[in-house]
Amino acid sequence: MATAMPRIDRIAEPWGTRTPYGPGETWPTRVDSHLADGLTEADVDRWVQSATILHSNGDALDIAVKDDRIVGVRGRAVDRVNHGRLGPKDLFGWQANNSPERLTKPLIRKRGKLVETDWDTAMNAVAGRCKELLEEQGPSAISFYTTGQLFLEEYYTLGLIAHGGIGTNHVDGNTRLCTATAAAALKETFACDGQPGSYTDIDSADVIALYGHNMAETQTVLWTRVLDRLAGPNPPKVVCVDPRETPVARAATVHLAPRPGTNVMLMNALLHEIIAHGWIDREYIEAHTVGFAELEKQMKAYTPEVAAEVCDVPAERIREAARILGQAERLLSTVLQGFYQAHQASAAAVSVNNINVIRGMLGKPGCGILQMNGQPTAENTREAGADGDLPAFRNWENDEHIADLARIWNIDPMEIPHYSPPTHIMQQLRYMEEGTIRFLYVTATNPAVSLPELARIREILAQERLFLVVQDIFLTETAQLADVVLPAATWGEKTGTFTNVDRTVHLSEKAVEPPGEARSDLDILIDFSHRLGLEDKDGQPLVKWTDAEGAFEGWKECSRGRPCDYSGMSYDKLRGGSGIQWPCNDEHPDGSERIYVDGQFWAHPDYCESYGRDMVTGAPVEETEYRALNPTGRAVLKAAEYVAPHELPSQEFPFQLTTGRTLYHFHTRTKTGRAPQLDAAAPEVWVEMSASDAADRKFAEGDLLEVSTPRGRVRARLRISGIRPGVLFLPFHYGYWDTKDGARPKKKEDSRAANELTLTDWDPVSKQPIFKTAAARVERVARSKGTPAAAPTTTGSAPVTGAVPPTVGGDSARVEELLGGQA
Amino acid sequence: MKLDMAIEELHRSENHLVTVLMSMSDKHKADHEVFYVTRDMAKWSREHVAELARIGRDFGLDLDPEASEDPGLLAGMKQRTSDLLGRRSTPGLLLLADLRHLYREAAGTSLDWEILAQSAQGAKEQELLDVAEKCHPESLRQARWANAHLKVASPQVIAS
Incomplete structure (x- = not known):
């Protein structure tokens, strides 16, 4: 029943109105529309x-259309994910579809300049160069770099073309920067990707632990669910690990702010405490895991005192956090970039899995792990094989899996590259740098801003010998x-x-013409495949579908x-109601809320997606080794030793730079x-520093600073925030498309992309680049004269000094919230 | 009893492995994963050298606990050369050769640890056995990495 319809400034109040609820109750509905x-x-x-695409939460919505134009959005009350709610990016972001700056014609480079052309010319140039290189060098010359923002049908088609048609192993997505570690950590512990959690775990958890996961900003609607629990009876305790004072940290029962690069040390100390106090489920460990004895042995040395020294976190606070985790009755753990983009990413994320596993907290309400995604369709990039893995979590080391895939694609197994793990983007770039990859096909991502060490990336992408x-x-x-x-057309x-990350599948329908x-x-990829003349072994077209629904039917079989x-799904089934969680098949026609119930995993050597990797060197574990270790397919407890970060602060570069x-x-x-509303809320880059570091240097809010590392320099205004001393923070979003320079900084003082500064180094297990630990120095270029940094005050960049005006959106940011509403 | 000889031999080969790993790291600075992982693995061998020097005293040996390494000047030169050559594809063959070399050195060292562990058991030297049980898996991991990286790197080097 509708009780109120306030109009809320959702820039000023990103999470909207509270609808408190208690443990085990259903999250009340609130329909947001704009x-x-x-x-x-x-x-x-x-x-x-449709559903939301400017973050990973997968909130269901309906797109409003008037005169064949998108004119707004409204959350879907019936959906299990959001119960009607939307976040600020969903409420306002749709306006970008109507931007006059959209690309409307193909472009081709002529005499150094991009000029408009027709589709036939453009596609013939693309397919022609690809064919030429295939004849001259073979598939090792060709690579693909996709995204976490297309649709499942497009990824599956792309993977089929690249793996089954062209036969290249050089396939990756920008999920490498976002969720590669989520997948890697799940493969280490459960030998298979797939999230052992459900968003409804928030409804019944008594402890929610967020590791390097600023959920309040990255998944606003999920955080709204947590806030509603916190505002209700018997709220959960919250444990937060983050070097910044984020909204999550401010709401936390215990906040641990370790030195960047020391996550594994901190996790090991937490595991040490939990094991030492016997806060473990021995029966579960005995019945459903391998590796506990080694874990117990290796964690012995990692006392809270040792960790306190390395992480610079008080030992007593580590003990307090361990006590909360160890005494939780229903523990939900979530992980994101603070762990994934940091040094020893996979080892740290695996340690989070270890806590839930040794406590037996999996596969029941309130007990789950969400190794989060950063992008809306990242899960599909991974499962459909567009990140280089083989589709549907098939194991490249398992010949039976390859044979099965070849049967589905009607090709010879030798056509599918399965001699080594796929070539991740950082290695692909290395091959472009040395000149053996000569054709790169990028879909829906922007590596010239999002990859580390941009001067190098630009140099590689601009090479004459590379066809981009x-x-x-x-x-x-x-x-x-x-x-x-x-x-391309978009959402x-x-x-x-x-x-999304809790395995909920949504259908997103076409509302308007591109x-x-x-x-x-999808149309472009199918056209590409036909122009290449890709065929199956009977001489029929390799890609057998012509539209999205056909691709979906193909994927269902795969x-x-x-x-x-x-x-067990279909477009018809996904229409009208709520999204559906996979696995969905004859046995579970309505989908499955929980996986890994009663310690049943997908880890059997014959079935699993991965045999795992060495946690320090990243070397894949061989099949025979895995069979010996885990013959019956239990959860694998892996211990990881702490390794110091590769680039440490020095006299010349005394700070640690983290981006986000x-x-x-x-x-x-x-x-x-x-x-407009989103742009105005955070119009320019800023840099964050702690109050004590600023005071030492007599810096004030809004001073123009220059941050430098051995790779480059960036200018930004100072926001004095609650970040831990010794650490600088730069948001990574800002590039050059809306500056006078266009593609790159023409002069050094115009540099503003955080990735000018980051280093080329990655986690050897997940191959995710490190964005959270670079040694940096900082100098003042100009005083603020009273102008504060243009950083939001509502978020992790909230100011701790001075009179900074609060971030508001005004009239154009007012959003209708129908509390308890049924749309 | 020739336990002292076995310890001395291992001390020599772990020492050599530090040099092999660090030299390989410097030579392949433009290959970021090789550069960092070999450095991380060199730390293991340095620890093994120190452990062997410590336990060696019980067997009348006076071994240097610090691994002897390339002077910094030489390392810097190798790194600069790697950056300069890093835009060509020929260093790929060199990488394969170095991985092959590392694999043989690490596998040999791992066998030396096997010998030491077996001998320590035979001689009922518990502390020496503990050292071997701690260090041996790490030299196996070094060899496995060399093998695994060879698998990854060779198709692009050879079939391009």
């Missing part, structure tokens, strides 16, 4: 079902370096499905019997920077 100025629901021609294809919706910094640019302009000649990524089983994100922006701002 329409273009002056319009009401009565003006809307039609509502088209960029398929995107705007002329990004990367697109400006391309030989051919293909204009709302094409149909497809995508899956602008100009832009085409869906996923049948595998962990991420979609065979803000609530109001997504990725490199190509969409959020074109939504």
Whole structure:
């Protein structure tokens, strides 16, 4: 029943109105909606079902269409994920679809300049160069770099073309920067990707632990769920590990702010305490795991005192956190970039799994692990094989899996590269640098801003000898370096499905036509395949579908019997109601809320996706070794030794630089920077420093600083925030597309992309680049004269000094919230 | 009893492994994973050298607990050369050769540990056995990495 319809400034109040609830109760509904100025629901021609794409939460919404244009959004009350709620990026971000800067025609480089052309010319150039190189060098010359922002159908088609058609092993997604460690950590512990958690675990957990996960900013609606629990009876305790004073840290029962690069040391001390106090489920360990004795032995040395020294966190606080985790009755653990993009990423994330496993807290309400994703469709990049892995969690080291995939694709098993792990993007770049990869096809991502050490990335991408294809919706910094640019349709302009971190699959339907000649990524990929003449072993086209639903049906067959089983779903079933969680098959026609119930895993040597890797060197474990270690497919407890970070502060570079994100922006701002309310909330780059570090240097809020590392320099205004002393923070969203420079800083003082400064180094297990520990120094360029940094005050960048005006959105940011509403 | 000889031999080969790993790291600075992982693994061998020097005293040996390493000047030169050559594809073959060399050195060292562990058991030298049980897995991991990285690197080097 509707009780109120307030209009809330959702820039000023990103999480909206509280609807408190208690443990085990159903999260109340609150339907958020926002329409273009002056319009009401009565003006809307039609509502088209979809879900959110400017973060990873997978909130269901309906797109409002008037006169064949998108004019707003409304949360879907019936959906299990959001119960009607939307975050600021969803409420305002759709406006970017209508931007006049959208790409509407293919572009091709002629005499050094990108000029408009027709589709036929552009596609012939792309397919022609690809064929030439295949003849001249073979598949090792060809690589693909995709995203976490397309749809499942597109990833599956891309993987089929690359693996089954071209036969290259050089396939990756920008999920390498976002969730590669989530997948790697799950493969280490459970020998298979797939999230052992459900968002409903928040409803019944008595402890929620967030490791390097600023959920308040990265998944605002999920955090709203936590806030509603915290505002209700018997709220959960919250444990937060983060070097910044984020909204999560401010809400936490215990906040641990370790020195960057020391997560494994901290996790080992927590494990040490939990084991030493016997807060473990011996029966569960005995019945369902391998490796406990070694874990127990290795954790002995990691006392809270040792960790206190290395992490610079009081030993008593580590003990307090361990006590809360150890005495939890229903423990939900979540992990994100603070662990994934840090030194020893996989080892730290695996340690989080270890805590839930040794406490037997899996597969029942309130007990789960969410190794989070950063992007809306990252789960699909991984499961459909567009991150280089084989589709449906097939194991490249298992010949039976390869034979099965070859049967589905109707090709010879030798056509599918399975001689080594896929070539991740950082290694692909190395091959481009030395000149053996000569064709790179980028879909929907912007490596010229998002990858580390940008001067090097630009140098590689701009090489004459590299043929660069960029398929995107705007002329990004990367697109400006391309030989051919293909204009793509985006969310709302094409149909497809995508899956969030709690395995909920949503259908996103086409609401309007794409602008100009832009085409869906799926159509472009199928066209590419046909122009290459890719065929199966009977001479039929390799890609057998012509539309999204056909691709989905193909994917259903590929996923049948595998962990991420979609065979029981259909577009019709996904229409109208709530999203559905995989596995969904004959046995579970309505999907499965929980996996790993009663200690049943997908880890059997014949079935598992991965045999694991060495936690320090990253060397894959061989099949025979895995069979000996884990013959019956239990959960694997892996211990990891702490290794010091590779780049430590020095006299010359005394700070540790960490990069990250803000609530109001997504990725490199190509969409959020074109939504006025979001852009105004965080219009420029800033740098954060602690009050004590600022006082030591007599720096004040708003001073213009220059941050430098051995790789480059960036100028930004200072925000004095609650970050731990010795650490600097830069948001990574800001590139050059909306500066006068366009693609790159023309002069050194114009540099503003955080990745000018980051180093080329990655976790050997997940191959995720390190963005959280670079040694840096800082100098003042100019005093503020009273102008504060343009950083949000509502978030982790909240000021701790001076009179900084609060971040507000004003009238244009007012959003309707229908409490208890049924749409 | 020739336990002292076995310890001395291992001390020599672990020492050599530090040099092999660090030299390989410097030579392949433009190959970031090789650069960092070999450095991380060199730390293990340095610890093994120190452990062997410590336990060696019980067997009348006076071994240097510090691994002898390349002077910094030489290391710097190798790194600069790697950066300069890093835009060509020929160093790929050199990488394969170095991985092959590392594999043989690490596997040999691992066998030396096997010999020491077996001998310590035979001689009922518990402390020496503990040292071997702690260090041996790490030299196996060094060999496994060399093998695994060879698998990853060779298709691109040879089939391009």
